[in-house]
Amino acid sequence: MDTKRSIRAKSGTNLGGASAHNRRIMIDALRVNGALSRADLARATGLTPQAVSNIIEELALDGLVRSQATIRRGRGQPATPYQLVPEGAFAVGLQIDRHVTRTVIVNLVGEVLVQMEAKLPPGGPAEGVVVVLDLIRKARIALQAQSPEAEKRLVGLGVAMPGPFGINTLYDDPWMMTAWQNFPLIDTIAQGTGLAVALQNDAAAAATAERLLGAAHGLDHAICIYFGYGLGTGLILNGELYGGAHSNAGEIGMILALVPGDGPDVEPLEHYASMAALCKLLKLDPSEPELFAMVTDALMRGGPKVEQWIDDVAQRLRRTVQALESIFDPQTIILCGGAPRALIDRLVAEIGPLLPSIADRASRYPEARLQAGLADPWSVALGAAAEPIARTFDPRFSAILKTA
Amino acid sequence: MDTKRSIRAKSGTNLGGASAHNRRIMIDALRVNGALSRADLARATGLTPQAVSNIIEELALDGLVRSQATIRRGRGQPATPYQLVPEGAFAVGLQIDRHVTRTVIVNLVGEVLVQMEAKLPPGGPAEGVVVVLDLIRKARIALQAQSPEAEKRLVGLGVAMPGPFGINTLYDDPWMMTAWQNFPLIDTIAQGTGLAVALQNDAAAAATAERLLGAAHGLDHAICIYFGYGLGTGLILNGELYGGAHSNAGEIGMILALVPGDGPDVEPLEHYASMAALCKLLKLDPSEPELFAMVTDALMRGGPKVEQWIDDVAQRLRRTVQALESIFDPQTIILCGGAPRALIDRLVAEIGPLLPSIADRASRYPEARLQAGLADPWSVALGAAAEPIARTFDPRFSAILKTA
DNA sequence: CAAATAAGTCAAGTGAATTGATTTAATAAA
């Protein structure tokens, strides 16, 4: 018997936990399948029709689902489909990038209602957080104008910024996000906004966006490679975002992945495969507002320098994809990012044909082994906004348990 | 509304699911912490003392826990600690290896009660399964002799064999386990033994063993690198073994991981780092009964050929460890295997000093970044036996849900 | 010896799912 009271145990659960889970799976089922009748939901979830009826009635009272016109489907009483109410919930997303901050407000189904950005002052977080809070305030006013009831239905605020967190920088980071990482950002924003705040890294946010309304929608095992200023992955395992022991899982940008010809002085993968690397190559300022257009333009023009870079990156990512497939055995891998659509699509094309791996099975799903996902400067902010929605409404093991 | 009835939804739950979960976390807490009083359990799990009392009473009736002598711990009524009853449950493990099959019977706390092996005939599974069933039968008789009541308390049979499953061989496998993989092994053994049977690959089984009674005991995020005839990993994520979309996750042996100097014709990692590779180098027959002793002997003698191999493998695994840390952000990485203790320990020593990674944090746990785990020809069979115990008694998300 | 503290139990209460019968509304068959 442990007399020091340092007992390691998992949390118990009770009726309330079961009920909360069942509400979440209803919302999840409606999100993934579109409108469903209560009978459909009962069959799909294994609950009794009566239980489903009660839960749906409650969700309707809460303004989260609503009925549609009945549908005749052969014999028997016509079914009444239920759908999610887009205005049932809203969430704020905030991206802290190296030189800019972006905010997005989405509704329950992931539609973007507000998006705003502001330049971050060079003075670091002490000055920057004022800009950030002001931006959030403006975004909420804009939301209020569109939907007066929305403010009451804000379920939280998600923050995304470059990781990893809690680590002393391993190699030089020209933008030194360290100051932001050490600043008590979450508490400051929580106090300044009165909302529940959570933090993710860029790649996790991008994966959250892919799951809510992108290529990973409804998938339980997907790896999202985030190609932005840095390189990382968001890991969707068993239908949940996996964070590891310290929420830093997925940092593939730090892997020392060699390709034939590399010497012992090989640098981390993201020094080759990232927007940062491309900007360096093209001598572009990453803080340039027209960066995406300029990169797209450079891709169109081509030229040996760009083509060689694409070749090199494609070769490195081809091996990375094979490694990720071998490690995770996922349903699909999604290349997404804070990068121009043209670049993501080009890379997906150049990475193929893929190397042999365990994903190379005779009976593949509809999903391709590798596909392009969201590619937009706003995708991280969007993912940040998707996080509170997911946290509040998605089925998760931890949501059943008594302790947070 | 989906008229084709192909609705994707997660399973619901009810009181029974909650109850099952609570029983599991009690057993888990006792396994991880040793004996605990009901008050301890209530505090640790978040359940009320009354709920814990009821659950413990029921577990005691089922013969899974028993009380110890009361302990005075300062003021207040003395506590009655409860412990797991080793004879509360038993499970059979079966390893199908290339040239041999091993069976192990363990009890609830992972103690090995029976272990037996037999040579597999060269005729493949059709002949082999007869040997296998006979071996299991003999093991059960031996168990009966030790513990007459045990037979009634067998909770299942775990099978472990080399993966990956459901894939056409990607490169030549000299032992052609394909025949075994295509044979309806699970059904045949289930029918032949009357037990619930499940299948894992070697590495997953080794990780299951590490979790029940090895270095991963009580950890929620650990990566077990299995160094045996092949090379793979067992992924313990969120306290559960992760299998991926098709139970083939962790196959790092198939990664084309380069080290400086490698050319474009690099082979999969396990062609360098595995017992198979070492046997080839030393011109040893892998089916040699005294293989472990011979390998240990070769290590002791040293010599340039062996030293160079160790250097090369250590270099490759050093990079693999850094990659796995970057990808999973685990609490620890465990090198274990179907390999001699001397080899595993030597490799752990040679792999250090580790490369910088996100695991290289100032405030590290008690756990080292890399440590040696079980190294024994029996560890896979042991893990196979641990699987039914884990499946029956460990807390898992899926154990709460209504559908299997 | 009384007060404080902690473990544990008793008995009633609670809430969400289940059970089984019933209602409603459509199509298919007679």
Add this chain to the structure above:
DNA sequence: TTTATTAAATCAATTCACTTGACTTATTTG
């Protein structure tokens, strides 16, 4: 046109495991 069949959905009673709040027991402290 009528009747049977099928399916959706509801009603009312039941069940079950956890919770609540009061209480008992056993030990240490002052």
